[in-house]
Amino acid sequence: MGHLSIVKSFLEDAFLKDAFFRDTYFSIGDLLFPQTCIGCGELLTVRGAFACDLCRLEIEVINAPYCSICGNPLLTIGDGRPVCDGCVAKRPAFDAARSAFAYGGVALDAIKKFKYGGRAHLAGPLTALAFSESVCFGRNGATGDINPADYDFLVPVPLYKKRLYDRGFNQALLISREMKKRWGDDSMSINYTGLIRTRWTVPQTSLSIEERRVNVKGAFAVVGKAFYKKKVLLVDDVFTTGATVSECASVLKAAGAKKVGVFTLTRSVLK
Numbered sequence: 001m002g003h004l005s006i007v008k009s010f011l012e013d014a015f016l017k018d019a020f021f022r023d024t025y026f027s028i029g030d031l032l033f034p035q036t037c038i039g040c041g042e043l044l045t046v047r048g049a050f051a052c053d054l055c056r057l058e059i060e061v062i063n064a065p066y067c068s069i070c071g072n073p074l075l076t077i078g079d080g081r082p083v084c085d086g087c088v089a090k091r092p093a094f095d096a097a098r099s100a101f102a103y104g105g106v107a108l109d110a111i112k113k114f115k116y117g118g119r120a121h122l123a124g125p126l127t128a129l130a131f132s133e134s135v136c137f138g139r140n141g142a143t144g145d146i147n148p149a150d151y152d153f154l155v156p157v158p159l160y161k162k163r164l165y166d167r168g169f170n171q172a173l174l175i176s177r178e179m180k181k182r183w184g185d186d187s188m189s190i191n192y193t194g195l196i197r198t199r200w201t202v203p204q205t206s207l208s209i210e211e212r213r214v215n216v217k218g219a220f221a222v223v224g225k226a227f228y229k230k231k232v233l234l235v236d237d238v239f240t241t242g243a244t245v246s247e248c249a250s251v252l253k254a255a256g257a258k259k260v261g262v263f264t265l266t267r268s269v270l271k
């Protein structure tokens, strides 16, 4: 290892855990290495953007009809509150899950860069896009399914401490902060200490549906009594089978939570 890279890794170790220094570090990086579109590689002129106008249009926004419980898009509208076959067969532990975008294409590239590429600042433009495009936050003056007045706490899905240390940030906490920024200081508070991950779990991406459920079983715990009789909105970046948020929801409900909603930026759409 050369002297420069020793200095670089020392600085990163020392400072990247701190949000202010990390943002500054990446801002300087943006100046030195201009941002390009995650989709097509075109040079971007808008500060903080992640995709050009054309590629952003390719991001698939989730619209009604969708299952009123798990939020998976449905092909037809039935009578009353639509519920998908999966939720009829086995009701999830959460009350309602909503996502802004389908997980694929440019949205998938953006989430990967955000989570694994160290681009923490992408939480801002991704959440902003969700608020402006997703029906779950309400559009054209209409109230959405996710209303801050309906909840007491925003709770980011926690990472295990080793993964948090390796990544330097919890993407779910950054999304929660961006949500709170948009809803204002008077909205529900963020609680990121009450729900913890108690053990290391292998990444869900490599596992089958049943393996995912087993993988996260017993991996979360509630500390203290903050959620007793409270309404909680769980936040994460991706909803795939819902195993992680379901496990979190059942732990929260066992700790007395009255209602557990879920918001994720993206979700896998099951056909």
Ligand SMILES: [Zn+2]
Pocket (backbone or CB within 6 Å): 037, 038, 039, 040, 041, 042, 051, 052, 053, 054, 055, 056
């Ligand atoms: Zn592009």
Ligand SMILES: [Zn+2]
Pocket (backbone or CB within 6 Å): 067, 068, 069, 070, 071, 072, 083, 084, 085, 086, 087, 088
């Ligand atoms: Zn469903």
